[in-house]
Amino acid sequence: MKAVQFADYGGPEVLRPVEVPEPHAGPGQIRVAVRAAGVNPMDWKVRSGAMRQMMPLTLPAIPGSDVAGVVDEVGAGVTGVEVGDEVFGFATADGYAEYAVLEHFVAKPPTMSWEEAAGVPVVAETAVRSLDLLGVREGHVLLVNGASGGVGLTAAQLARARGATVLGTSSPANHDFLRGLGVIPTSYGAGLVERVRKLAPDGVDAALDTAGKGAIPDLIAITGTPERVLTISDPDAPGHGVRMTTGAEGRSYQALAEVARLFERGEFDLPVARTFDLEQAAEAQEISQGGHVRGKLVLRVA
Numbered sequence: 076m077k078a079v080q081f082a083d084y085g086g087p088e089v090l091r092p093v094e095v096p097e098p099h100a101g102p103g104q105i106r107v108a109v110r111a112a113g114v115n116p117m118d119w120k121v122r123s124g125a126m127r128q129m130m131p132l133t134l135p136a137i138p139g140s141d142v143a144g145v146v147d148e149v150g151a152g153v154t155g156v157e158v159g160d161e162v163f164g165f166a167t168a169d170g171y172a173e174y175a176v177l178e179h180f181v182a183k184p185p186t187m188s189w190e191e192a193a194g195v196p197v198v199a200e201t202a203v204r205s206l207d208l209l210g211v212r213e214g215h216v217l218l219v220n221g222a223s224g225g226v227g228l229t230a231a232q233l234a235r236a237r238g239a240t241v242l243g244t245s246s247p248a249n250h251d252f253l254r255g256l257g258v259i260p261t262s263y264g265a266g267l268v269e270r271v272r273k274l275a276p277d278g279v280d281a282a283l284d285t286a287g288k289g290a291i292p293d294l295i296a297i298t299g300t301p302e303r304v305l306t307i308s309d310p311d312a313p314g315h316g317v318r319m320t321t322g323a324e325g326r327s328y329q330a331l332a333e334v335a336r337l338f339e340r341g342e343f344d345l346p347v348a349r350t351f352d353l354e355q356a357a358e359a360q361e362i363s364q365g366g367h368v369r370g371k372l373v374l375r376v377a
Contacts, residue, residue, distance in 0.1 A: 077172065105180065214238060
């Protein structure tokens with residue numbers, strides 16, 4: 076099958092189109108013919124070698140975990156799904172490929188495109204896990220730092236679905252877009268504490284940092300305590316007493332079904348910023364690494 080692989084750690088140029096043997100579904104698994112694969116920041120962090128201590132790999136390796144496709148093998152013990160069903164979920168490994176094996180997946184809503192579905196898994200799981208760790212619920216005010224990226228957009232919409240008021244930082248170019256999702260926008264950078272206090276004079280209950288650009292001290296000042304701040308991207312945050320979630324505390328796979336339900340009700344939208352052919356994976360990862368992407372980058376596989 077066609078796939079994209081890297082044999083050494085390094086920059087985007089180490090990614091190469093290759094032909095490799097097809098994987099097959101084992102007990103408790105399904106195999107899908109991949110239609111689209113999501114590109115996540117974790118993909119280039121792993122490829123670069125930045126995660127080699129936390130996530131050691133046997134090279135060569137195929138990156139990618141988010142896929143959407145058509146079921147073509149059903150392993151022993153799997154129920155509720157048949158060959159020919161359209162699903163999206165987490166590849167056990169090797170998502171940038173024509174075929175992938177999944178253990179955690181849900182049915183793709185008929186009106187959700189392949190590209191939209193492939194963009195969901197990691198950001199949905201991360202967003203739900205983060206909101207649960209922060210205890211976000213109805214009546215709360217949440218500040219999302221980096222609200223126009225994949226996790227930020229997802230967390231903002233899921234928090235609103237829970238009944239929270241959401242403020243979000245982004246570049247001014249994305250403010251109207253955030254307003255359209257019911258998010259109160261503000262800008263990054265100096266003066267953030269004062270701007271947020273004007274927008275939320277009764278205070279902010281929790282802050283989620285998805286940007287990892289040195290905003291932690293401001294988020295602590297806004298919420299009043301490090302215990303009400305959570306980051307997914309700032310490795311320096313624990314030095315300020317702020318938790319960083321990596322998923323080691325457990326994964327929130329129920330997020331897939333939650334997002335599918337909200338999408339079907341018209342209450343969730345994760346824009347696809349740009350699509351690429353599978354062979355353009357290096358370009359997609361380079362753009363992801365540069366940041367400032369509204370929504371998701373996705374590879375078209377078939």
